[in-house]
Amino acid sequence: MSIAARDFRELRLDAMCRNFGSLNALKGVTLNVRRGEFIALLGPSGCGKSTALNCLAGLLTLSDGSIWLDNTRIDELRPEERGFGMVFQNYALFPHMTVRKNIGFGLAMQNRPKAEIERKVDEALSIVRLKDQGDKLPGQLSGGQQQRVAIARAIVIEPPLVLMDEPLSNLDAKLRLEMRAEIRRIHELIGSATIYVTHDQEEALSLADRIVVMRSGEVRQVGTPEELFARPAHADVAEFMGYRNQIRTRVSGAVSAMTVSIGGVSMPATPVEAMRDGTAIAAIRPSDLQAAADGAISVTVDSAQYHGQEFYCSGRAADGTELYFISKQRMTKGDTAKLSAAPNRVLVYAGGH
Amino acid sequence: MSQQAINAGSRPAMSLRTRLKLHDVDGVTLLVLPAVLFVIALFIYPFIYGFVLSFQPKVGDFLANYRKFFSDPFLYETIGNTFSLAIPATLINVLISIPIALRVRRMHHRRLLTTILVIPITLGTVLIAEGLLIYLGPQGWFNRTLVMFGLEKVRLVHNYTGVMLSLILSGFPFAFLLTLSYVTGIDPSLEQAASTLGAKARARFRLILLPLLAQGLAINICLSFVQTFSVFPSAVLLGAPAGATRVISIAAYQAAYEQYDNSMASAIAMIMGFCQLAVVILILSGRSFFYRGSAGGGKG
Secondary structure (H helix, E strand, O other): OOOOOOOOOEEEEEEEEEEEOOEEEEEEEEEEEEOOOEEEEEOOOOOOHHHHHHHHHOOOOOOEEEEEEOOEEOOOOOHHHHOOEEEOOOOOOOOOOOHHHHHHHHHHHOOOOHHHHHHHHHHHHHHOOOHHHOOOOHHHOOHHHHHHHHHHHHHOOOOOEEEEEOOOOOOOHHHHHHHHHHHHHHHHHHOOEEEEEEOOHHHHHHHOOEEEEEEOOEEEEEEOHHHHHHOOOOHHHHHHOOOOEEEEEEEEOOHHHOEEEEOOEEEEOEEOOOOOOOEEEEEEOHHHOEEOOOOOEEEEEEEEEEOOOOEEEEEEEOOOOEEEEEEOOOOOOOOEEEEEOOHHHOEEEEOOO | OOHHHHHHHHOOOOOHHHHHHHOOOOHHHHHHHHHHHHHHHHHHHHHHHHHHHHOOOOOOOOOHHHHHHHHOHHHHHHHHHHHHHHHHHHHHHHHHHHHHHHHHOOOOOHHHHHHHHHHHHHHOHHHHHHHHHHHHOOOOHHHHHHHHOOOOOOOOOOOHHHHHHHHHHHHHHHHHHHHHHHHHOOOHHHHHHHHHOOOOHHHHHHHHHHHHHHHHHHHHHHHHHHHHHOOOHHHHHOOOOOOOOOOHHHHHHHHHHOOOOHHHHHHHHHHHHHHHHHHHHHHHHHHHHOOOOOOOOOOO
16 A cells, blocks of 8 residues: 555644634644544534634634644645645535546646556545546536545545545435545545544544544543543533533532432432532433433423434423433323433533533 | 327326426516517617628629728728737736736625726726827826926827727726636635645646636637727727728728718628627637536535
8 A cells, every 4th residue: 555644743733823803713722633643623613623624724824823743833834835635525626627637636736757646546546436437527426426536635645634624514414424434444544644623523423533622712622532422521512412401500519429400309410520609500411311210300291203212302390491311112292201310421510601 | 009198198188387387488488588579679680681781782793892892901901900909908808807806806895896897887988088088198197297207208099009008998897807707606615625735826826727717718708809899989089090990890880971881881890790700709619628617616
């Protein structure tokens, strides 16, 4: 295999800032990325994740801070001098060039010999499994195929870093799952570092070695998918990781034996952040709030969606708190359900944000 | 009886309206009628009328007008005169419009600029010609300024230069607005992609922008050329109507309104139309060498 990422040890983002007029889109993002790592930048739209990616690619200049590739400062280099591969959200394939020309473009810009370009393009085509499509124009390909061409074009220049900007957001659900596996496979094959921007937590969890959760231009938490999934550091991260129940509540008891009030019922819980006063937010995943015969919280069901294995339900407790939960049995509007949650799955965060 | 016929017979007949709708014909389609009438009355009919008239000369056989045109240097040289104005003016207008449009597309106050540029179009050629005569004439401020600095006066009106300046002034905004609309139609992420792949500004222009613009530039050249080819007011007012800027429309005008020979004037108009058509066909046939699809980078 001759397509392999150029070697480097570490990419370092040092207090990276970017302002648009009076808007601070990035407020000091610091991050270290090792060779071979797959990093997902995760966050809601407008959180600065795409801005961060464009700054890395050189398409946006930094307002402050710096970017280092080992001992070389690269944030003042133009995009064409950085040599990173980038996959755009809309693929940005050159519509007037064949698939082969598109993929070979980066190599042609480096004035590589024709034979070498042909060989590497062949190889890239076989990596993305498009061997027979080389002579077509991008417009003649399906969305998934165009996506593969965009990836091939980015990796064929053997970049130390591959940047991907929500590359799967234009594909249908089935293709998205397929391409997710493809992207991970290609990443492991060429051994580059990949920085992948997404707003889809499932995508980030399944692809990344480490996830960087961003919100309003700041890094909120960095961790492995398991860490983020099991124990988000802040309430907003928890919300993004699928802790759909976020209940304003009062806490009582010591840290070791904390209880929170949910739907008027006192429950043992696990504190994650230090509490300043008695108010807090209790975060529970719907899948951790199960309908059971011995459940303590009694709710009236508002709606139930069938999802194959189980029902995704929402209901209201006696004090009006809306709760999302899972039920193995069929539920219909107006039913009463009894809910319970394990104490270590009720996470408590400092409230009032 | 075949199975197909039985099926057709058992299906309820489609109404005329439904069948027309299948071909995207509905009530709104009738709105095209006034335009068709307009084109027939004001373009096709006069064209055919003039075409026939040009073969009915006052004296001589049916080709006498054309023979006369191509044997008299005072007449046939007008073709060369017109081309030598129209081709450079078109190329200057279209070529200058490209770098300016590329810069302007990233500006914030684009609307203000386009408004300013539309003004010369609305003023019309006569007003521009008058203005140029006053500013650039022997006693205009331009020459006065030159004299003030001890320089020689330059002759900028009543010659080729005067007409060329007016063609650029009135033709550039048109060419620019057209180029701008083509340039803004190119997805900016294509250039960004090219730059992440190592293409410097010059390569991005040559390999990405230019091929995607080629189609639009060809149409722009056609329209600008046709516009400048029919130059008349500025050629008379700012040029040397008996000399270097005796363009073909002047010859047609003189035949019609000085010699009252409508048949000859029609023949000249036909020759003029043929020249324009030839250039347009030449440019548009060259177009097929270029990519002609959308300038987007994919889905989205």
